[in-house]
Amino acid sequence: LFQNAAYFASAHHLHELPKEDGCAEVAFAGRSNAGKSSAINTLANHNRLAFVSKQPGRTQLINFFTISENAYLVDLPGYGYAKVPEAMRKHWQHVLATYLSTRPSLRGLVLVMDSRHPLTSLDRQMLDWFGPTGKPIHVLLTKSDKLSRSEAMKTLAAVRKELNENWGSCTAQLFSSLKKQGVDEAEKIIAPWLAA
Ligand code: GDP
Numbered sequence: 001l002f003q004n005a006a007y008f009a010s011a012h013h014l015h016e017l018p019k020e021d022g023c024a025e026v027a028f029a030g031r032s033n034a035g036k037s038s039a040i041n042t043l044a045n046h047n048r049l050a051f052v053s054k055q056p057g058r059t060q061l062i063n064f065f066t067i068s069e070n071a072y073l074v075d076l077p078g079y080g081y082a083k084v085p086e087a088m089r090k091h092w093q094h095v096l097a098t099y100l101s102t103r104p105s106l107r108g109l110v111l112v113m114d115s116r117h118p119l120t121s122l123d124r125q126m127l128d129w130f131g132p133t134g135k136p137i138h139v140l141l142t143k144s145d146k147l148s149r150s151e152a153m154k155t156l157a158a159v160r161k162e163l164n165e166n167w168g169s170c171t172a173q174l175f176s177s178l179k180k181q182g183v184d185e186a187e188k189i190i191a192p193w194l195a196a
Contacts, residue, residue, distance in 0.1 A: 001194075002040075003045055005065040005066065007064075008066045008072065011061065014095055024071050025064075025073070025103075026074065026193055027100070027109050027110070028074065029096070029110070029126055030078060031080040031123065033114070034113055036075070036112040038178075039140055041177070042175075044073075060077045063075040072105075076096060079096070080120065101132070107194060109126070110137075110190065112140045112175075116147065119162060127166070131167040140173060141156060142175040142176065152174050
């Protein structure tokens with residue numbers, strides 16, 4: 001699905017977002033260090049598409065990657081890094097809330113969470129912003145290689161339950177960039193968003 005992804009553009013402000021004319025896009029969000037860049041790189045089968053091991057909190061841009069004609073993968077800035085100055089935090093809260101709740105070409109949200117610390121308060125904030133759009137949300141519980149099989153299954157069941165109780169029809173899966181596990185499962189969910 002993301003095999004041919006290539007960098008397209010970056011935006012720091014809402015007015016810098018690419019024109020929407022007939023485009024479909026899927027956005028990836030997550031807490032800093034959750035494993036979002038690694039997950040994007042794994043899904044794209046590309047080592048450095050999204051920049052791994054950047055300084056936390058420093059990738060403060062919305063990055064657009066073309067994945068096919070008229071389809072984008074959108075890498076949203078990681079949130080929750082403690083040392084971000086208040087003014088920057090406010091700026092990104094506004095940009096993310098507006099982008100997630102008002103962008104017509106956005107077809108769905110992939111929310112990346114560290115499977116050891118799922119559903120942090122900021123993850124819930126993202127769900128609260130995006131849930132009301134009625135568009136699909138898919139949660140990648142990544143770094144699942146750090147959990148035992150039974151811990152991972154327990155986490156997955158608990159997260160699914162909580163998602164569906166609070167934000168309607170969300171899906172969730174285990175994912176590991178290290179072990180390259182969960183790629184097919186994620187593509188099966190995301191591909192139809194872009195095709196529709
Ligand atoms: P981001 O800030 O959300 O983009 O997170 P990164 O993708 O940069 O990953 C943060 C840290 O977690 C890095 O040290 C990665 O090597 C590590 N990491 C990411 N994904 C995995 C995974 O699936 N398994 C393990 N064990 N480590 C991971």
